[in-house]
Amino acid sequence: MIIRLRHVTKIYKMGTERINAMAGVDLDVAANEWVAIMGPSGSGKSTMMNILGCLDRPTGGTYELDGHFVNRMSSSALARVRNERIGFVFQSFELLPRLTALKNVELPMVYSRSDWFRRHRRARAALERVGLADRMTHRPNQLSGGQKQRVAIARALVNEPSILLADEPTGNLDSRTTAEILELFSQLHREGQTIIIVTHEEEVAQHATRIVRMRDGKIHSDRPAAEDELNRAALQLRRSHAVAAAEGDSIAGAGFPEVVPQGARSTSAEARS
Ligand SMILES: Nc1ncnc2c1ncn2[C@@H]1O[C@H](COP(=O)(O)OP(=O)(O)OP(=O)(O)O)[C@@H](O)[C@H]1O
């Protein structure tokens, strides 16, 4: 098991109020799983990601990562574990604006002992892996949203982490770019990477191998993605809406063939298939 959480709690104290952001979570994640974490706003998804990513410590319970009890580690040991074993991807990319793609990807290696040449070579390889061989010297504002997220993914992968954690990695992307980033995650998963992502979109969760749903700081359901009925129902509903919309288009188009552009017809055919 790469990850083993037992009875994990996280309590935030705000003045006199206590918020049980995690209220007793047990979770095992094996190597090469791809887990999607879902749940309403405030259900504790990001809190759990911060704990899994060693950015924060649980209030109670135990967290075992690669056989090491993270909850007992000193802050400096925790920082080292984070740097060596965790790759983090955020919704807002979190790239440094003044640095090129290459320099952004080199950053996590600044703390390691590897020399400049080695760092450079590994950063280039990571950018090639995410399909950005031709964008190494671009700065973030010279990249598209999807390309920025690819740089962030390359940066997350450069130290060959045990787990890749992504909190709403497609939250700022349009549907086409989302599909590209999901294809990249699929490729990494095929190559053996263990992945945990938080998402609000059933279409995104569908690509994972397992869906964990949280509610009020607890795990409410945990199933293989193919057996998650809520996911199936939501996608079916979406598809039937798309078909209805496409049929509406073609009915409207039938009476006015001269004003229906070629593109519109092929779009409705795609939506139906
Ligand atoms: N640093 C903090 N201090 C105090 N309360 C916090 C802190 N971080 C989160 N919370 C509270 O803990 C609960 C869980 O928050 P969390 O950010 O984990 O939710 P989430 O599931 O990620 O929601 P969203 O989908 O909106 O991102 C919320 O009630 C939130 O207000």
Ligand SMILES: [Mg+2]
């Ligand atoms: Mg969140």
